[in-house]
Amino acid sequence: MCINRIPPATVGYCVYDQRFTLYESKAGRMMVLIRELSLQDAGVYRIGVGNVFREMNLKILSSSCCVKSERVTGHLNGNVVIRCDYPEEHEEKWKYLFKLNDHRVERVIFCESFDEYQKKRFYIVDNTHSKMFTIHISTVTGEDGGVYYCGVGPRKYSFNSITTIKTVYLNVTEKVASVRISGLLGGRIMVECKHPEENHKSKFICKESQKECSEKTYSRKQYQWEKTGGFTVFDDTSRGSLMVFLINVTEGIYRCGVDVSEFYEKYTEVTVEVTEDPCCGKTISQVGRIGETLKIVCQNPLTFRSNPKYFCKEEDDHICQDISSLRPAGKYSLSILNRTGLFIVSVFNLTLSDAGVYWCGVETSKGDLRYTSLTTKVQISIKFDALIGYEDSVIQIRCPYASNFKQHSKHFCKENEEKKCFTQQKNLQPSTQRFSLSNNITAGVFTVTIRGLTAEDAGKYWCAVKTGDVLMKYLSNELKIIMKQELRVIGREALNVSISCISSRTIDSEKKNNGKFFCMGKHPSSCDQDEVKVSSERNRRGRFSLSDDASSGIFTVSITDLREEDSGTYWCGEESSASAIYTKVHLLVTKDFPGFSAIIFITGSVSVVLLLIGGLILIFCKTRCTKTQGPSSTNRTVPVNNEEVLSANHDYEEINPTTHRSRRNASSPNNRSDTENTEACIYSTVQLPKEEGLTYATVSFQKNPDSPSDGSVTVIKDDSSTEYAMIKHHSRRK
Missing domain, CATH: 2.60.40.10 (Immunoglobulins)
Known part of the structure; x- marks a missing residue:
């Protein structure tokens, strides 16, 4: 019994059934082709026409010789x-x-x-x-x-x-042309190969290895960029051209071609050379504010001076779209500076969607091949006004984004600390959970919350989205930190004062050389204007000077010849990660402040002012008690020994909640005559109940060299309570 493997064939025609083919050859012979033989194909076969046939016994041998x-x-x-x-x-x-x-x-x-x-x-x-x-x-x-x-x-x-x-x-390969193109190290190249006579055939790009192209990358879609096989390609069928974007440019020989048939291809041989030029191959960062016009200066190698200029914006798949094709019209302008090789691109009316990666480049045409060498990468970011955060407080930073970035992963990064970028899934500091990120897709904004702000948090931050395998930083935020601790300085007119500013950051090798500055104004923003009195770069300016002891983390600002108009609010500033940390300084210049040229104290709370006022009165009284008046009308000053004055003219008493009288109230008339020309001061002290939660730093009073007093007041920091000194100045005895 014979089972038909192939139905009867008509003379001159070919019948194909999977691996079996029955046909008539040009010589008039009946032919049977069996491909991909297996052991199951062994057996007896009949080949014939009509009722006339012959039998053939097919044996299958296992041998490596013939496969x-x-x-x-x-x-x-x-x-x-x-x-x-x-x-x-x-x-x-x-x-x-x-x-x-x-x-x-x-x-x-x-x-x-x-x-x-x-x-x-x-x-x-x-x-x-x-x-x-x-x-x-x-x-x-x-x-x-x-x-x-x-x-x-x-x-x-x-x-x-x-x-x-x-x-x-x-x-069979046909090389229709051979061209050399040049790219810059760190740049990119976009090549357009034209095959107009084969516009509907499959187009490919490949890199030769030992004069062969073993792996071709084909365009699978028309009129659409696609990343495949290490290349990014665009099949422009109407023009019969293939555009290829070489992202990581390496030297070598490439083939840009088209398959005329399954075993016949035409291609253009493209030899890529990579050179270095100090002008290019680098990244330029440009930051602008919404509504402004941003100007970008592009430089190209001198060898491309006369070539047409090119400026494009990189999209998600690293494709660079020529600005002439971008909307709205009139958004960009390009002007060429003759004989310099430079050209300027202006971006008008900046919006958030203008943020991104751009490239400066030049175009070159060689026969049916045109290529664009992208020489300089330009990162355009939008900058918001600086944010002010207060130590130990909470701040929220909003990052709006364009609609085309809704499905991209969101990231928040600190300048020069990109490895610490975090998203919703991965916080920057998971151990403390101080940082958190929430994304509102409907509103097109994600928000970052930072809790328990510290001086180390000051710096420049980036809102970023992941496009492909590249992190695009599109929005710049500067965070400035104001410390809780404040300095209060009282100085005497015409004298000098020195203010010691303590670094708010941990001192290490990288931070020792942070710039320091001292500026005047009610708000830290005055430091960004013309109110900087002195800085590390300009350490002497008129009556102001600055000296920096980096090893101790202290820089000192000195002001000579104090004037009443010097009174006001100042800021000790320290540059930090492209931002700044501020400590507030209150300076009061007074005409009548006997005994001292200046008093400096540090406060972390308004309540401590009461203590400091008491201290000032104490010093004032002490200095007054060292003075004597004679019977002469010339108010001649008589030197007085400090110990004698204290023993003869000063009384102390403890004050209780009920009224007390001085122990000297019963003095005889004789005693009164001994003291009628001497100021008598009575000091009283009171111990108030301790109050939890108030802490104060050391307060020190600088002594005026002209004063005979050696007095000083120190308030010692206590984490659990505060002792208050209250001073009452009694009237002078007659």
Whole structure:
């Protein structure tokens, strides 16, 4: 019983059923082709016409000799060689070369054992010593590409089988042009290859390795950029061109081509050279505010001075769109500075959507190939007004984003600390949870909350989105920190004062050289204007000077010849991560302040002012008690010993909640005559109940060299309570 593998065929036609093909050859022979033989294909087959048939017993042998395949490349109009080796048992058989054509095979050329034969452009020779026969094809054409089979068989095969021992895939390539293009180290190249006569065929790009292209990258979509196989390509079918974006430019030979058929390709050979130039290959950061006009200066190598200029914006897949195609119209302008190689791009009426990555470049045309060398990367960011945060408080930073970034992952990064960027899933400091991020897709804004602000939090921060594998920082936020601790300084007119500003940050090798400054104004923003009195860069300015002791973390500001108009609010400032930390300073210059040139104290709370006022009165009284008045009307000052004054003219008493009288109230008239020309001061002290939660730093009073008093007042910091000193100045005894 015979099972039909292939239905009956009409003469001259080919019937194909999976691996089996039945057809009539050009020589009028009935042919059956069985491909990809397996052991299950063994058996008896009938081949015939109508009721006339012959039987054939097919045996399948397992051998590694005859399952080889090879790819051979031939260049148009060149020569190609196909080599077919065979096992010893086939030495006496005839040698054949067949070509597969639409599921059928046609005999191309054959020869007897140890013989040779030439047929037009094909030449075959059998070498039985090396067990190999060779086919030479001269003046290769595009039609020569295809699948060939090396076979062995009997001399005549009126009814017999030919065994294929090797499959050869012949690819024919046609190099239509060869060009050299130049790119800059760190830059990018966009190449446009034109094949207008083959506009609907599959286009590809590949990089040669040992003069072959083993892996081609094809454009799978029309009129759309796509990233595939390490390249980004755009198939412009209407123009018959393929645009290729080389992101990581490396030297080498590339092929930009089109498949005319499965085994015939046309290509342009592109040799890429990478050079260095000090002008380019770097990143320029530009920051502007919403509504402003931003000007960008682009520089190119001198060799490209006369080339057309190019400026584009990078999109999600690193594609750079020419600004002429961007909307709205009139958003950009480009002007060229003659003979300099420079050109200026202006971006008008900045908006949040203008933030992103741009490239400066130049265009070059060579035949049917045009390329753009992108030389300088430009990062445009939008800057908001600086934010002010207070130590130990909470601040929220809003990051609005354009609608095309809604589905991108959101990131928040500190300048120069990109490794610490965080998202909703990964906080910057997970151990403390001080940082958190929430995203409102509907409103197009994500918000970052920072709790328990410290001096270390001062700096520049970036709102960023992830585009592909690149983090795009589009919005700049500067965070300034104002410390809780304040300095209060009281100085005497015409004298000098020195103010010690303590660094608010941990001192290390990187922060020792942070810039210091001292400015005047009610708000820290005055330090960004013309109110800086003195700084590290300009450490002397008129009556102001600054000295910095980096090792101790203290810088000192000195003011000479104090004047009443010097009174006001000042700021000790320290640069920190592209931002600043501020400590508030209150300076009061007074005309009548005997005994001291200046008093400096530190406070962390308004309540401590009461203590300090009491201290001032104490010093005032003490200095008054050292003075004596004589009977003369000239108010001559008489030197008085401090100890004598204290023992003779000063009384102390403890004050209780009830009224007390001084122990000297019963003094005799004689005693009164001894003291009528001497100021008598009575000091009283009171111990108030301790109050939790108030802490004060040390307060020290600078002594005026002209004063005879050696007095000083120190308030010691206590974490649990505060002692108050209350001073009451009694009237002078008559």
